[in-house]
Amino acid sequence: MLTAALRSGTAERRAVFEVFARHLPAGRRYGVVAGTGRVLDAVEAFRFDADTLAFLRERDVVDEPTAEWLADFRFSGDIHGYAEGECYFPDSPILTVEGTFAEAVLLETVVLSILNHDCAVASAGSRMAVAAGGRPMIEMGSRRTHEHAAVAAARAAYVTGFTTTSNLEAGRRYGVPTAGTAAHAFTLLHDGERHAFQAQLDTLGEGTTLLVDTYDVERAVRTAVELAGPSLGAVRIDSGDLGVVARRVREQLDELGATGTRIMVTGDLDEYGIAALAAAPVDGYGVGTSLVTGSGAPTASLVYKLVARADGPGADAPMRPVAKRSTGKPSRGGRKTAMRRLDGHGVACAEIVVTGEPRPGGGDRPLQVPLVAKGEIVGREPLAAARDRHAAALAELPATALQLSRGEPALPTEFVDGGPGR
Amino acid sequence: MLTAALRSGTAERRAVFEVFARHLPAGRRYGVVAGTGRVLDAVEAFRFDADTLAFLRERDVVDEPTAEWLADFRFSGDIHGYAEGECYFPDSPILTVEGTFAEAVLLETVVLSILNHDCAVASAGSRMAVAAGGRPMIEMGSRRTHEHAAVAAARAAYVTGFTTTSNLEAGRRYGVPTAGTAAHAFTLLHDGERHAFQAQLDTLGEGTTLLVDTYDVERAVRTAVELAGPSLGAVRIDSGDLGVVARRVREQLDELGATGTRIMVTGDLDEYGIAALAAAPVDGYGVGTSLVTGSGAPTASLVYKLVARADGPGADAPMRPVAKRSTGKPSRGGRKTAMRRLDGHGVACAEIVVTGEPRPGGGDRPLQVPLVAKGEIVGREPLAAARDRHAAALAELPATALQLSRGEPALPTEFVDGGPGR
Structure with missing residues (x-):
């Protein structure tokens, strides 16, 4: 051309x-x-x-x-x-x-x-942030999308209200706050869950998040609090019916005196899965696949x-x-000017797209x-x-x-x- | 960790x-x-x-x-x-x-x-190539996915049987054969379709592909053959009911003596859209969005x-x-060895995944x-x-x-x- x-x-x-x-x-x-x-x-x-x-x-x-x-x-x-x-x-x-x-x-x-x-990522991420209602959200979808797209996805997610990303390059390049998680592989590497938890606590302190669903959740929570004490930062649940498991874990943590220990959930969450957990004792979400793939709409067209x-x-x-x-x-041909029309209460009521000379009214942003x-x-x-x-x-x-x-x-x-x- | x-x-x-x-x-x-x-x-x-x-x-x-x-x-x-x-x-x-x-x-x-x-891209692309049944296919989805993912998508599409890509970087980096198309903007830029077609023919010769659906398809096809002669390489249709339009255009081209002019179709095609055109007089497909987004499965999980x-x-x-x-x-724990089991006719019948010592049989690849x-x-x-x-x-x-x-x-x-x- x-x-x-x-x-x-x-x-x-x-x-x-x-x-x-x-x-x-x-x-x-x-x-x-x-x-x-x-x-x-x-x-x-x-x-x-x-x-x-x-x-x-x-x-x-x-x-x-x-x-x-x-x-x-x-x-x-x-x-x-x-x-x-x-x-x-x-x-x-x-x-x-x-x-x-x-x-x-x-x-x-x-x-x-x-x-x-x-x-596409931001449009999905915004709905997830709305569904989370202010609870912290970690973007952790890097492994489900192209290696460079992952960096951009972490950036877009942060724009929509995600708290942190597990993508360190997004931290380095764009200043997005970063956070990490321990994987099941870390537990499986050690000679039992106790050994793995102790290794993580020795390095990261009692404020860390221990992954409790590698073997048996109840036993893992008991071990976690036994080793870390009641000041354990958080536990993460990555499988099962997250609402049901979170309730059980909350009760168990409270009984063990770990009333300040937070519960973080992950595992194929999308905006609907997050919304379904609104009433569950969940303190944070980790979201991956559905975010980086636009939750059903991977391109904005x-x-x-x-x-x-x-x-x-x-x-x-x-x-x-x-x-x-x-x-x-x-x-439609012609260069366009756009305004958001607000009503008397400051609530948006229309998207105004003008061809030719724009004449914004008083309520038009x-x-x-x-x-x-x-x-x-x-x-x-x-x-x-x-x-x-x-x-x-x-x-x-x-x-x-x-x-x-x-x-x-x-x-x-x-x-x-x-x-x-x- | x-x-x-x-x-x-x-x-x-x-x-x-x-x-x-x-x-x-x-x-x-x-x-x-x-x-x-x-x-x-x-x-x-x-x-x-x-x-x-x-x-x-x-x-x-x-x-x-x-x-x-x-x-x-x-x-x-x-x-x-x-x-x-x-x-x-x-x-x-x-x-x-x-x-x-x-x-x-x-x-x-x-x-x-x-x-x-x-x-994900290759798994979708392979189905599209099967649906195309050997007709040439151009990968042209770069603009619908992350700018670096686009290069990888073009490479993956080529593995599955796509003929060419419009992504020049995939040509440079991986040697994928490249092809281009003219956009509606090129036609709109000129003082009428005739002016645009002539400009394209002057530069790219009569073997080029002219885009015929900017205004009126029938008039565009007439103009195209008038300017290029019956040796015009191809015309591209990007809108409307592609099967119906392709039949009409084929008839028109044949009547004008342009029996060797090919018909290329584009426009939100996926494997089902391609298959639906199997009986239409179509000589090639351009595929974008659905390919680079994995046709409903943007990650392979x-x-x-x-x-x-x-x-x-x-x-x-x-x-x-x-x-x-x-x-x-x-x-499942343990390192695995995999074989494809073939029956007596060389047709695959099972995926065999062995933990421990593998003992491949005669028909196991x-x-x-x-x-x-x-x-x-x-x-x-x-x-x-x-x-x-x-x-x-x-x-x-x-x-x-x-x-x-x-x-x-x-x-x-x-x-x-x-x-x-x-």
């Missing part, structure tokens, strides 16, 4: 691409924007080195003029978007990329890869569509809205912020800011948004034609 | 870990081993650099003796496993890692991440379990089979090959070998394995106690 556009003289036309989801995963009430910070890192690093160019030429993927063009490539356009942690709905324009066609089309795959993955382009080259050429007419895949300006990254922020923003965005939604049951999006998306726009 | 094991003196005990799936994804008939080559790359590269060690010390994740131990770390044990491309079933021991507990436990997350991802360990330190200490007794998560010996990689092979092996492994399975309908695994897994083993 790039080579043909460079030859036909259309590569330098100004173009506007928008990222949006035509729909949320079936039954979901809202989506969560995550990965924006990673998009900025990727845009900044998007260059073609000599090895890559040599490969592209050898395989005849591009011709020599295109290779020369790529050698000098750096994105010099503008990007606006929903700030990270924000909620989104069908057709929310969560990212807008403006530049020449050539430079904007090159970013398509990396932008969509990052957002489709991170938004975001698309990257050309919505406007210039009639000719140069910054002053008039822009024209464009849209394909493919059956069943409707899209603008959703798009500048992320890249003339190729310079301007939207970088600490990850904690995204986490705080998500909590605030969620608090603003109507109560129905927090239902786990399948249903319609919590807000309707309303399209407004604001008249002639850019 | 590592720090505690180093302190308790158990870190140097010999240990055997096995990777297996307790079950296949619901309804699947077989799984496909993929990612083995990537595991070998990861094991070879598994070291701790100064920055990483500084982070681990700063955060107090490990103590100083453990950091010193990690600084010298390189895996010095043995790995055996199913060769890449092989089929697997519940409890097939697809990878066996032997070494000291310390060195083998460290590999758990990266080994599982790679295999859980790549096997493989686990990494300690199955045997020594009673004390040193290479000569006697080994002891171990297994946890957690409710609902049964596991051994499944495990050496991959790492005393820390040296010995199992590297060209990716084409894995692709050929998958075709052969699939041909050996009973016909029921190739059914797309949900059902039981195509082979039963039979456990044999071969007596005292290693």
Whole structure:
């Protein structure tokens, strides 16, 4: 595409691409924007080195003029978007990329890869955090997903309210707080559970979490408190009917005087499994598979569509809205502005998407912020800011948004034609 | 775990870990081993650099003796496993890692991440290739999954029979053949479809594939043949009822004399969508989302379990089979040997998993090959070998394995106690 556009003289036309989801995963009430910070890192690093160019030429993927063009490539356009942690709905324009066609089309795959993955994980993670109702949650899904996706998943989970991750690289790269667990293998390695528990206590102190379901839970809890004393930090249960076992363990711990020892549960938990344990004496959850695979929706189904382009080259050429007419895949031409409409009580009631000139009303909260300006990254922020923003965005939604049951999006998306726009 | 094991003196005990799936994804008939080559790359590269060690010390994740131990770390044990491309079933021991507990436990997350991802993609991809019945298939799912997972997915898809990938990095890194497509944005960028088609033909020649569903398919096909002549390579349809549209387009192309022009279809295809087009005049498929997300099973649910360990330190200490007794998560202790039992016609009839000393019968094909010996990689092979092996492994399975309908695994897994083993 790039080579043909460079030859036909259309590569330098100004173009506007928008990222949006035509729909949320079936039954979901809202989506969560995550990965924006990673998009900025990727845009900044998007260059073609000599090895890559040599490969592209050898395989005849591009011709020599295109290779020369790529050698000098750096994105010099503008990007606006929903700030990270924000909620989104069908057709929310969560990212807008403006530049020449050539430079904007090159970013398509990396932008969509990052957002489709991170938004899928965050959209699932947010529901889990809601279900956990403030109880601490460890993200521990690294082993169930691609080794690099695991790092991004831990980051996205933290944005939605997870407390810690077992992924140390996410700690190193993004500053996500980390936590670990002992595995059954550690118990099996030792000459009996007593030997294993003692080894762990000797190293990590009585505040550690002992895994009590390798052999017999009741015996393990007795041994744990005997060795650690009543100040044992926590026990972890990873199998069986977690609610039933947690109740029994709580009673046993209390009888043994370990009233402050917490109970942590793990084992194929998803948002429904977490919600089902709301009334159980559980003090924390470890969540893996269902989080990193988006709990049934492993991709956010975001698309990257050309919505406007210039009639000719140069910054002053008039822009024209464009849209394909493919059956069943409707899209709306023109650059869009988005606002969240709030009612008199500050509760969100609609997602307003305006083509042309926006005229925000008093209760309309603008959703798009500048992320890249003339190729310079301007939207970088600490990850904690995204986490705080998500909590605030969620608090603003109507109560129905927090239902786990399948249903319609919590807000309707309303399209407004604001008249002639850019 | 590592720090505690180093302190308790158990870190140097010999240990055997096995990777297996307790079950296949619901309804699947077989799984496909993929990612083995990537595991070998990861094991070879598994070291701790100064920055990483500084982070681990700063955060107090490990103590100083453990950091010193990690600084010298390189895996010095043995790995055996199913060769890449092989089929697997519940409890097939697809990878066996032997070494000291310390060195083998460290590999758990990266080994599982790679295999859980790549096997999930390959297990879905193989069904799609079966459904396509030999018609060419382009992997084009990069934008629907994490940016690095995309590269691994393209590699796994190639193992299962996909013809090409749109992921250029998979071409560069793993030698997977690459192919591209033009997007609707390319058509929309130009002053009309005619302008766009001409630009593409000028650059890529009449053998290219023109995308014909941006506006009106019938008009686009007419324009395409008018501009390219009857030697036009192919047209692509990305929307609508693909079977119906393909028939109409075939008729139109034939009427226009473009009898050799192929029809390529794309658009949320999975194995069922591909199978439904078996009788349609379709010459190739492009598959994205469903492939890279494992078509409903985005992780292979493989686990990494300690199955045997020594009673004390040193290479000569006697080994002891171990297994946890957690409710609902049964596991079998002891190192296992696996064979595929073939009947008199060379058709597979059972997966034989032997604990203790294996005694293969005449019709038993051994499944495990050496991959790492005393820390040296010995199992590297060209990716084409894995692709050929998958075709052969699939041909050996009973016909029921190739059914797309949900059902039981195509082979039963039979456990044999071969007596005292290693």
